Amino acid sequence: MxxxxxxxxxxxxxxxxxxxxxxxxxxxxxxxxxxxxxxVFGDMIDLxxxxxTGHVKVVTRAYAENExxxxxxxxxxxxxxxxxxxxxxxxxxxxxxxxxxxxxxxVPDENGETRAQGPAIGTAIDLLSPGSTEIARMSIQESIAKxxxxxxxxxxxxxxxxxQKFAVSVGDEITIFGSTMNGSMMFKTFIISGTLxxxxxxxxxxxxxxxxxxxxxxxxxxxxxxxILGYFNDGVYNDAKALQxxxxxxxxxxxxxxxxxxxMMRLVDQNELGQYLSLAEHMSSIFILVxxxxxxxxxxxxxxxxxxxxxxxxGIRLALGEEKKHIFYTTLLEAAIIGVIGSVFGTVLGxxxxxxxQTYGLNLSGMMDNVGMMMPAVLRSKITPELFYIGFFPGVxxxxxxxxxxxxxxxxxxxxxxxxxxxx
Amino acid sequence: xxxxxxxxxxxxxxxxxxxKGEFIALDNLSLGFEKGEFAGLVGPSGSGKTTLLNIIGSxxxxxxxxxxxxxxxxxxxxxxxxxQLRNKHIGFIFQTxxxxxxxxxxxxxxxxxxxxxxxxxxxxxxxxxxxEWVGLTxxxxxxxxMLSGGECQRVAIARSMVKRPEIVLxxxxxxxxxxxxxxxxxxxxxxxxxxxxxxFIFATHDExxxxxxxxxxxxxxxxxxxxxxxxxxxx
Numbered sequence: 001m002x003x004x005x006x007x008x009x010x011x012x013x014x015x016x017x018x019x020x021x022x023x024x025x026x027x028x029x030x031x032x033x034x035x036x037x038x039x040v041f042g043d044m045i046d047l048x049x050x051x052x053t054g055h056v057k058v059v060t061r062a063y064a065e066n067e068x069x070x071x072x073x074x075x076x077x078x079x080x081x082x083x084x085x086x087x088x089x090x091x092x093x094x095x096x097x098x099x100x101x102x103x104x105x106x107v108p109d110e111n112g113e114t115r116a117q118g119p120a121i122g123t124a125i126d127l128l129s130p131g132s133t134e135i136a137r138m139s140i141q142e143s144i145a146k147x148x149x150x151x152x153x154x155x156x157x158x159x160x161x162x163x164q165k166f167a168v169s170v171g172d173e174i175t176i177f178g179s180t181m182n183g184s185m186m187f188k189t190f191i192i193s194g195t196l197x198x199x200x201x202x203x204x205x206x207x208x209x210x211x212x213x214x215x216x217x218x219x220x221x222x223x224x225x226x227x228i229l230g231y232f233n234d235g236v237y238n239d240a241k242a243l244q245x246x247x248x249x250x251x252x253x254x255x256x257x258x259x260x261x262x263x264m265m266r267l268v269d270q271n272e273l274g275q276y277l278s279l280a281e282h283m284s285s286i287f288i289l290v291x292x293x294x295x296x297x298x299x300x301x302x303x304x305x306x307x308x309x310x311x312x313x314x315g316i317r318l319a320l321g322e323e324k325k326h327i328f329y330t331t332l333l334e335a336a337i338i339g340v341i342g343s344v345f346g347t348v349l350g351x352x353x354x355x356x357x358q359t360y361g362l363n364l365s366g367m368m369d370n371v372g373m374m375m376p377a378v379l380r381s382k383i384t385p386e387l388f389y390i391g392f393f394p395g396v397x398x399x400x401x402x403x404x405x406x407x408x409x410x411x412x413x414x415x416x417x418x419x420x421x422x423x424x
Numbered sequence: 425x426x427x428x429x430x431x432x433x434x435x436x437x438x439x440x441x442x443x444k445g446e447f448i449a450l451d452n453l454s455l456g457f458e459k460g461e462f463a464g465l466v467g468p469s470g471s472g473k474t475t476l477l478n479i480i481g482s483x484x485x486x487x488x489x490x491x492x493x494x495x496x497x498x499x500x501x502x503x504x505x506x507x508q509l510r511n512k513h514i515g516f517i518f519q520t521x522x523x524x525x526x527x528x529x530x531x532x533x534x535x536x537x538x539x540x541x542x543x544x545x546x547x548x549x550x551x552x553x554x555x556e557w558v559g560l561t562x563x564x565x566x567x568x569x570m571l572s573g574g575e576c577q578r579v580a581i582a583r584s585m586v587k588r589p590e591i592v593l594x595x596x597x598x599x600x601x602x603x604x605x606x607x608x609x610x611x612x613x614x615x616x617x618x619x620x621x622x623x624f625i626f627a628t629h630d631e632x633x634x635x636x637x638x639x640x641x642x643x644x645x646x647x648x649x650x651x652x653x654x655x656x657x658x659x
Contacts, residue, residue, distance in 0.1 A: 001538050004531070012526040316522045319483065320536045320583075321511020323504055 027346025147194025299402025
């Protein structure tokens with residue numbers, strides 16, 4: 001019987017083509033959009049992790065409360081010792097120091113007088129140590145617009161936008177004014193080794209990158225840093241592991257009465273990233289729910305139209321001795337076959353689309369100039385194992401459910417009444 | 425012809441609700457059919473021919489009275505039992521052939537057997553035998569759209585006969601056929617009736633059909649107005 005039904009489905013295009021197209025389209029959208037959201041949200045989180053949050057972050061309790069102000073006076077002290085302890089306790093993670101500071105960037109003229117001045121957001125990372133992973137982590141090499149990465153102390157990178165605004169170029173001097181960790185005035189001159197363009201206004205606006213050691217010297221932060229970021233060695237954020245590490249660290253180091261005691265935070269505890277992650281996870285469920293409901297209604301109608309068209313066939317089958325229950329059952333079986341075919345097509349198409357967007361991406365850098373969020377300039381989807389079934393089962397379920405609704409009349413009608421209605 | 429009653433109808437009443445009242449399609453009708461009969465229900469439209477065929481075929485149930493088909497009371501059959509009765513013992517032939525358009529001749533005839541537990545080889549043999557009876561063995565791969573009206577009705581006959589039923593119910597089987605095809609079809613059914621002892625009951629008002637019947641039951645307003653044996657039916 002299954003073979004018989006299958007032949008009917010394949011041969012009767014009006015029975016199968018439209019439902020297959022509808023299911024394929026729905027499954028395609030589910031798979032593709034799920035991969036898109038997984039990719040975009042994943043990239044946003046990854047970007048945040050690489051630039052600001054780490055997979056976990058260690059700061060003082062007081063710094064955590066005032067992080068937006070980049071308060072150097074609340075920075076971590078004795079970070080060398082702390083890093084050694086972190087490396088020993090959590091060997092499957094890499095720990096890096098960073099300093100964030102605000103200040104004024106001053107551009108002198110040929111006489112040493114101020115030619116231009118503007119607010120700068122400074123980031124100090126390990127640029128000069130051999131084997132430093134920070135350059136790769138922050139994609140600095142790929143983001144160099146002009147010049148090169150600092151190769152010696154006293155060099156700095158500034159954003160390309162900043163450079164154009166102040167009409168400075170590689171080799172020019174800039175001076176950064178600010179305050180040290182102890183509150184005294186700081187000014188230090190750097191040579192521009194290169195300019196940066198991350199393609200994101202959030203990262204590019206007023207950005208100055210200098211070496212960590214230069215910053216420690218300039219800001220009186222010997223053996224101190226704003227934060228220590230921890231990254232899993234495989235580069236992938238794992239919330240369960242992060243929670244384990246965080247709880248373990250905080251139980252040993254965090255002292256509620258001491259506002260300068262270090263405290264560790266997970267990625268999801270910072271910048272509302274937890275909500276983004278949760279949204280990314282729920283987005284697929286929302287798609288599936290909407291998809292199943294919409295597809296069921298559409299396929300219900302398709303099933304009704306198909307049923308009307310096949311009234312005569314059902315009448316014949318009743319006359320040939322088929323029970324109406326069996327007709328209903330075979331209608332569902334037929335729907336399942338159509339659902340499987342449509343879902344396979346839809347999944348393949350969705351994966352193909354996802355693969356294309358994952359490989360080539362959608363470059364929106366031209367639209368990102370004024371975007372204040374930390375999000376990637378090139379949006380990419382992400383192919384995950386769930387995509388292979390995330391649309392498939394809803395596709396089959398929606399088809400069967402839609403046809404079950406349409407075929408319910410057959411199941412409930414009295415045989416005699418049905419036969420009369422079936423126009424045999 | 426064996427003198428064995430396979431259908432007994434006693435005081436059959438079938439009514440349908442119409443508005444607040446009811447329409448009586450069959451009015452206290454009593455009849456019997458014996459194995460191997462080639463009988464016809466004749467009468468004008470609305471006389472109750474098709475309703476009676478549907479009740480004999482257990483597609484409908486009596487409002488009152490008793491209908492026994494192969495010693496089974498139609499009123500007391502469950503859905504499954506009536507489906508089984510149709511599937512194993514009763515064949516239907518319709519005015520408009522009602523072949524399944526997406527299946528070829530072989531598959532249309534085979535469909536009637538798919539509901540029975542038969543092996544593929546058994547089914548194939550039964551289908552080919554049935555197509556041989558109606559002279560269509562060379563058209564097994566053809567779709568209904570490629571066949572003439574007469575050929576389509578032959579396929580319908582093969583489909584109704586493939587399970588070798590005791591009873592075949594034919595509702596206006598020649599209404600869509602020309603004279604030549606009508607005679608061919610009737611000749612085929614007459615041969616099957618003779619060879620397999622299958623009981624054929626027609627609902628018709630076609631004179632051509634009546635020539636072949638060996639019993640003519642006239643219905644009028646749901647009642648039997650005449651029931652007569654034909655002395656020398658066409659063979």
